[in-house]
Amino acid sequence: MKKQIVYILAFVLLLTNGTPAFSQQKLPFKAQIDAFLVQDSLNFPPKDAILLVGSSSFTNWKDVQEYFPKHKIINRGFGGSSLPDVIRYAPNIIYPYKPAQVLIYCGENDFPSGINTTADTIFNRFTRLHGMIRSALPKTEIIYISMKPSVSRLKYLPEMRRANEMIRKFQKKHRRSGYIDVYSKMILADGSPMPDIFLKDQLHMNKNGYLIWQKAIKPYLKK
Numbered sequence: 037m038k039k040q041i042v043y044i045l046a047f048v049l050l051l052t053n054g055t056p057a058f059s060q061q062k063l064p065f066k067a068q069i070d071a072f073l074v075q076d077s078l079n080f081p082p083k084d085a086i087l088l089v090g091s092s093s094f095t096n097w098k099d100v101q102e103y104f105p106k107h108k109i110i111n112r113g114f115g116g117s118s119l120p121d122v123i124r125y126a127p128n129i130i131y132p133y134k135p136a137q138v139l140i141y142c143g144e145n146d147f148p149s150g151i152n153t154t155a156d157t158i159f160n161r162f163t164r165l166h167g168m169i170r171s172a173l174p175k176t177e178i179i180y181i182s183m184k185p186s187v188s189r190l191k192y193l194p195e196m197r198r199a200n201e202m203i204r205k206f207q208k209k210h211r212r213s214g215y216i217d218v219y220s221k222m223i224l225a226d227g228s229p230m231p232d233i234f235l236k237d238q239l240h241m242n243k244n245g246y247l248i249w250q251k252a253i254k255p256y257l258k259k
Contacts, residue, residue: 090142155199
């Protein structure tokens with residue numbers, strides 16, 4: 037009972053932060069970020085963990101810890117987010133944890149959520165986020181997971197591939213930076229996305245998709 041009271045009080049304080057709650061809710065994904073902060077207030081994660089941050093491909097990976105049992109995973113994916121959202125909340129859900137590595141999966145949602153979004157848009161947003169993290173956490177390794185080839189977003193795939201390649205080259209030039217290619221592991225010989233690794237919405241992955249990610253990601257995780 038006491039724990040429930042503490043949870044409620046912490047949530048109210050974080051939600052209002054001295055200002056009317058309705059004004060806070062105008063920020064996109066604020067409720068999800070507040071929920072993370074409440075969770076942290078009750079049981080703050082250990083430092084030097086592996087932090088996942090980004091969009092729904094992480095949000096939906098609820099059993100991610102079971103895929104990497106030898107590592108401490110902090111999952112801070114918030115569904116539907118784009119790179120500007122991760123940039124906005126970096127001080128809340130990246131910096132405080134002081135992770136050994138931060139794995140970023142984001143950029144895919146930027147295309148349908150923006151007007152005239154191109155590979156250059158994604159690249160510029162990512163490099164800004166990279167610079168912010170590097171400044172705040174100079175020893176943390178920053179790893180970008182390539183945008184995946186979702187069946188429902190075929191029209192964006194050429195620009196996604198171009199953005200992936202731009203980010204790959206950028207990461208290669210910077211210390212404590214990495215790039216994980218999942219795109220090439222999720223397509224058929226003809227270049228089309230594998231049809232059996234997605235849910236009915238043809239956007240989010242099923243277990244087969246996450247098994248591909250597990251195999252691709254595991255070699256990059258610090259022990």
